[in-house]
Amino acid sequence: xxxxxxxxxxxxxxxxxxxxxxxxxxxxxxxxxxxxxxxxxxxxxxxxxxxxxxxxxxxxxxxxxxxxxxxxxxxxxxxxxxxxxxxxxxxxxxxxxxxxxxxxxxxxxxxxxxxxxxxxxxxxxxxxxxxxxxxxxxxxxxxxxxxxxxxxxxxxxxxxxxxxxxxxxxxxxxxxxxxxxxxxxxxxxxxxxxxxxxxxxxxxxxxxxxxxxxxxxxxxxxxxxxxxxxxxxxxxxxxxxxxxxxxxxxxxxxxxxxxxxxxxxxxxxxxxxxxxxxxxxxxxxxxxxxxx
Numbered sequence: 001x002x003x004x005x006x007x008x009x010x011x012x013x014x015x016x017x018x019x020x021x022x023x024x025x026x027x028x029x030x031x032x033x034x035x036x037x038x039x040x041x042x043x044x045x046x047x048x049x050x051x052x053x054x055x056x057x058x059x060x061x062x063x064x065x066x067x068x069x070x071x072x073x074x075x076x077x078x079x080x081x082x083x084x085x086x087x088x089x090x091x092x093x094x095x096x097x098x099x100x101x102x103x104x105x106x107x108x109x110x111x112x113x114x115x116x117x118x119x120x121x122x123x124x125x126x127x128x129x130x131x132x133x134x135x136x137x138x139x140x141x142x143x144x145x146x147x148x149x150x151x152x153x154x155x156x157x158x159x160x161x162x163x164x165x166x167x168x169x170x171x172x173x174x175x176x177x178x179x180x181x182x183x184x185x186x187x188x189x190x191x192x193x194x195x196x197x198x199x200x201x202x203x204x205x206x207x208x209x210x211x212x213x214x215x216x217x218x219x220x221x222x223x224x225x226x227x228x229x230x231x232x233x234x235x236x237x238x239x240x241x242x243x244x245x246x247x248x249x250x251x252x253x254x255x256x257x258x259x260x261x262x263x264x265x266x267x268x269x270x271x272x273x274x275x276x277x278x279x280x281x282x283x284x285x286x287x288x289x290x291x292x
Contacts, residue, residue, distance in 0.1 A: 138262025
């Protein structure tokens with residue numbers, strides 16, 4: 001990563017420029033110093049108390065990142081719709097997990113990303129910013145290195161990473177536009193299933209019906225919160241489970257997975273600070289339901 005110092009930063013400590021101006025955390029700065037990273041000004045190694053001047057060229061080189069114990073490269077097809085030095089945006093197919101787990105270490109999007117890195121000599125590991133369930137399709141945001149991940153994670157906590165979804169529900173919704181405000185918590189006796197319960201976490205789902213017939217409704221959904229299985233639980237709660245979502249009351253007669261697709265993602269780019277948006281179409285299995 002590199003910058004050319006402007007007049008407004010003339011005379012500042014390099015530490016303050018990186019921390020307050022560029023969002024570097026103390027942890028990342030420590031990693032640069034102690035884990036093999038480089039901090040260069042005008043191609044010379046400096047410390048964080050160096051005073052920068054207008055026109056100085058600052059270059060940061062991150063240390064090589066260690067991969068998790070469950071992470072290994074695999075030649076898995078991944079549909080990259082955007083890539084630069086800081087981020088990847090991937091159109092995830094249904095039926096594949098985002099990251100490995102202790103019981104499922106292979107055949108995930110993360111394994112495919114590591115293979116992409118290996119093939120292209122990219123010295124990072126996978127930092128998932130937005131995660132999708134195995135059977136949910138659509139846009140995933142991945143940070144390439146610790147800096148972009150820390151910036152995007154902070155944005156996400158401030159609800160500045162915006163995602164929109166298409167869902168196909170069973171039946172017709174009573175209100176064609178609305179807001180589902182219902183707390184969500186773990187179902188007693190289950191480590192997977194969630195339910196609406198008064199002592200759960202605050203959860204809000206906004207929606208608008210796009211088209212409908214007697215059997216199904218195509219609904220545009222935007223979350224105000226990001227609870228586990230939130231969309232699936234909320235629509236099941238109001239009596240319109242997602243098509244294919246047999247965990248929450250839907251039938252898999254017309255689709256073999258929950259009809260849930262992240263079609264839009266918007267966020268502030270961690271380096272350029274520009275607001276960017278990506279959108280994609282519905283996948284074929286969901287389009288087929290609408291053509292019935």
